Amino acid sequence: MLRLAxxxxxxxxxxxxxxxxxxxxxxxxxxxxxxCIDTPEVMRRTHMDLLKHQRDKTMREGERHSKVSxxxxxxxxxxKQNGSVLGGPDNFCQGCHSYxxxxxxxxxxxxxxxxxxxxxxxx
Amino acid sequence: xxEVTTSRRAFIGISATAAAATAGFVALAPGVKLMDLAQAHxxxxxxxxxxxxxxxxxxxxxxxxxxxxxxxxxxxxxxxPGSGRPAQSSQWIRKIELKEKKGGHRELSLPMLCQHCxxxxxxxxxxxxxxxxxxxxxxxxxxxxxxxxxxxxxxxPYQARSFVHEPLHNQNPEVPRGQGCVESCTLxxxxxxxxESPACVESCTHQAMLFGDLNNPQSEIAQRVATVASSQxxxxxxxxxxxxxxxx
Numbered sequence: 001m002l003r004l005a006x007x008x009x010x011x012x013x014x015x016x017x018x019x020x021x022x023x024x025x026x027x028x029x030x031x032x033x034x035x036c037i038d039t040p041e042v043m044r045r046t047h048m049d050l051l052k053h054q055r056d057k058t059m060r061e062g063e064r065h066s067k068v069s070x071x072x073x074x075x076x077x078x079x080k081q082n083g084s085v086l087g088g089p090d091n092f093c094q095g096c097h098s099y100x101x102x103x104x105x106x107x108x109x110x111x112x113x114x115x116x117x118x119x120x121x122x123x
Numbered sequence: 124x125x126e127v128t129t130s131r132r133a134f135i136g137i138s139a140t141a142a143a144a145t146a147g148f149v150a151l152a153p154g155v156k157l158m159d160l161a162q163a164h165x166x167x168x169x170x171x172x173x174x175x176x177x178x179x180x181x182x183x184x185x186x187x188x189x190x191x192x193x194x195x196x197x198x199x200x201x202x203x204p205g206s207g208r209p210a211q212s213s214q215w216i217r218k219i220e221l222k223e224k225k226g227g228h229r230e231l232s233l234p235m236l237c238q239h240c241x242x243x244x245x246x247x248x249x250x251x252x253x254x255x256x257x258x259x260x261x262x263x264x265x266x267x268x269x270x271x272x273x274x275x276x277x278x279x280p281y282q283a284r285s286f287v288h289e290p291l292h293n294q295n296p297e298v299p300r301g302q303g304c305v306e307s308c309t310l311x312x313x314x315x316x317x318x319e320s321p322a323c324v325e326s327c328t329h330q331a332m333l334f335g336d337l338n339n340p341q342s343e344i345a346q347r348v349a350t351v352a353s354s355q356x357x358x359x360x361x362x363x364x365x366x367x368x369x370x371x
């Protein structure tokens with residue numbers, strides 16, 4: 001009984017130690033850093049609302065010159081390593097989303113890499 | 124009092140014209156008239172209900188065996204053949220070869236794509252509102268709310284829609300596409316919004332495809348439609364397609 005109590009105490013102490021240190025914050029690798037729309041604090045909390053509002057404006061009303069643009073985010077914030085916002089813990093979108101444990105499904109349809117050149121009609 | 128109102132109206136009218144002219148000159152490119160810009164260029168304002176985008180396809184110029192439009196569409200919209208299952212890959216535009224059995228055995232060939240109907244049945248049947256029509260007549264699928272039920276595929280009399288069966292990669296950033304959604308020709312809406320033509324029209328070396336604003340009497344397409352006999356496929360369904368064919 002005493003042994004079991006000791007074991008429980010040790011486990012609790014260990015988990016407290018881990019909590020005190022916290023999960024390490026992601027270190028993001030960005031090719032062209034800088035502030036485009038708002039401060040990082042505001043963007044962390046509101047980017048999803050901004051993007052959701054603008055996606056409807058762009059798709060349904062054809063408004064394509066907004067500062068808020070998923071492609072715009074990707075063009076600057078893709079990593080230097082692989083030119084993408086996905087790929088590992090230091091990529092802009094994936095790094096933060098795995099830190100916050102939020103599912104990221106934009107890129108099932110959207111292109112996560114910067115610098116794509118559309119082919120166009122002419123060969 | 125009424126005099127003041129009149130002059131104020133006139134003033135507002137003049138200022139608006141001046142503002143439009145200034146904006147026009149800024150974006151004016153060689154060969155682009157101010158008229159075109161005001162009527163058809165949806166660049167900054169977005170889709171306008173004054174515009175009705177359409178296409179006129181001259182089947183007498185369309186060459187049998189040529190599929191430049193199909194490959195240009197695939198390049199621009201990053202449509203790759205499925206993994207070894209061509210029957211499952213998306214088809215936004217296809218070539219159809221026709222042969223008249225009687226008479227002189229006349230043969231003709233034409234591209235078939237989403238007809239961008241004014242009364243689209245795909246929009247009528249969509250249970251989520253994902254299938255929609257822009258103010259300028261372009262019919263699109265909102266993939267954010269498409270549930271992949273494929274009612275629209277069944278409803279379309281032109282068989283213009285495809286379902287994406289497999290995960291996709293390397294999309295054009297301006298043309299997001301993905302598994303589990305229905306899709307069809309977008310009339311290259313991302314290019315049209317920039318003032319360009321659809322990729323298929325640009326690629327046609329036989330000048331068989333003409334793109335433009337059917338509502339603008341000054342546009343080449345409206346003038347051709349007004350002077351040359353053209354028809355809509357299955358006009359009896361009264362869907363009023365924006366794509367018209369000449370010589371069928």
